[in-house]
Amino acid sequence: xxxxxxxxxxxxLLAACAKPPVDTAADVAAINAVREREMAAFKGGxxxxxxxxxxxxxxxxxxxxxxxxxxxxxxxxxxxxxSMFTVEGGYTESSVTVAGDWAIDRYTGALTMTPKAGxxxxxxxxxxxxxxxxxxxxxxxxxxxxxxxxxxxxxxPPPARx
Amino acid sequence: MSNRLAAGVALGTALLxxxxxxxxxxxxxxxxxxxxxxHARLFVAGQADxxxxxxxDDPVVYSNHAPPVRGRxxxxxxxxxxxxxxxxxxxxxxxxxxxxxxxxxxxxVTYRVSFVPTGATEAVADSGTGFALWLRRPDNVWxxxxxxxNSSVPLPVPAPPPVRR
Numbered sequence: 001x002x003x004x005x006x007x008x009x010x011x012x013l014l015a016a017c018a019k020p021p022v023d024t025a026a027d028v029a030a031i032n033a034v035r036e037r038e039m040a041a042f043k044g045g046x047x048x049x050x051x052x053x054x055x056x057x058x059x060x061x062x063x064x065x066x067x068x069x070x071x072x073x074x075x076x077x078x079x080x081x082x083s084m085f086t087v088e089g090g091y092t093e094s095s096v097t098v099a100g101d102w103a104i105d106r107y108t109g110a111l112t113m114t115p116k117a118g119x120x121x122x123x124x125x126x127x128x129x130x131x132x133x134x135x136x137x138x139x140x141x142x143x144x145x146x147x148x149x150x151x152x153x154x155x156x157p158p159p160a161r162x
Numbered sequence: 163m164s165n166r167l168a169a170g171v172a173l174g175t176a177l178l179x180x181x182x183x184x185x186x187x188x189x190x191x192x193x194x195x196x197x198x199x200x201h202a203r204l205f206v207a208g209q210a211d212x213x214x215x216x217x218x219d220d221p222v223v224y225s226n227h228a229p230p231v232r233g234r235x236x237x238x239x240x241x242x243x244x245x246x247x248x249x250x251x252x253x254x255x256x257x258x259x260x261x262x263x264x265x266x267x268x269x270x271v272t273y274r275v276s277f278v279p280t281g282a283t284e285a286v287a288d289s290g291t292g293f294a295l296w297l298r299r300p301d302n303v304w305x306x307x308x309x310x311x312n313s314s315v316p317l318p319v320p321a322p323p324p325v326r327r
């Protein structure tokens with residue numbers, strides 16, 4: 001009887017504290033698909049498809065450029081990028097952490113950007129973070145994206161020869 | 163008190179302690195904002211050693227155009243190089259977004275910094291954005307675990323190549 005007196009409250013406490021098992025495999029698969037759709041749209045010069053995987057009020061933080069607020073600003077940025085470069089390559093690694101209706105997707109990528117106006121192609125090794133939020137309809141959309149480059153800055157040109 | 167009763171009380175107490183309530187994001191933001199103010203103050207003071215205390219034991223920091231900085235030893239070198247590259251006059255952070263999940267939190271911040279590069283006489287301003295993943299230790303201390311940041315200021319346009327005569 002004494003054991004039961006102790007066991008009862010303990011079981012109640014355990015039940016109250018226990019978190020239901022969360023199977024995030026489906027979420028991770030969905031987020032992986034978002035990332036791949038994003039890259040395919042970026043490389044394919046499809047800004048409408050690109051912004052479709054971002055929330056309407058997404059914040060995009062490219063390096064050495066002002067922060068882009070919202071899908072319209074991002075669409076214009078992507079269209080401008082597409083008018084200037086042909087992009088090849090893609091993501092090389094990713095790590096997704098799901099926490100409820102939020103997810104963090106840390107990624108790396110290797111891109112080759114060839115100026116459409118001519119000139120040498122640029123190799124970029126990038127790394128960044130997508131923050132995603134599960135929408136009311138269950139879809140995952142990117143709400144924030146920040147990245148920068150692992151590629152060192154090119155050294156300044158040598159002084160003019162006379 | 164019988165041994166059984168003592169054991170029951172101990173078990174119940176342990177369960178209650180382990181059953182932590184979800185943290186209030188507003189409380190967490192107050193704590194993280196305070197830690198970022200400390201971070202800025204230490205940066206301006208050039209105290210790289212003290213800055214290290216704001217990071218976990220295995221941090222990774224991604225600075226633009228540089229390899230990832232992994233671990234406290236490399237981070238110390240990175241912070242020392244950063245803080246000795248000039249005279250940091252001011253540094254401010256502002257939280258733009260924050261989400262908390264259990265013992266982790268992610269935060270998007272903007273920063274504004276003014277510094278005089280070594281060898282220069284005039285201050286240079288920079289501003290940008292960053293993402294930090296924070297982890298909370300069992301003793302309730304929040305530490306930066308992952309950090310990526312970049313400047314929003316365009317890179318200087320390189321001078322045209324010299325004309326050879």
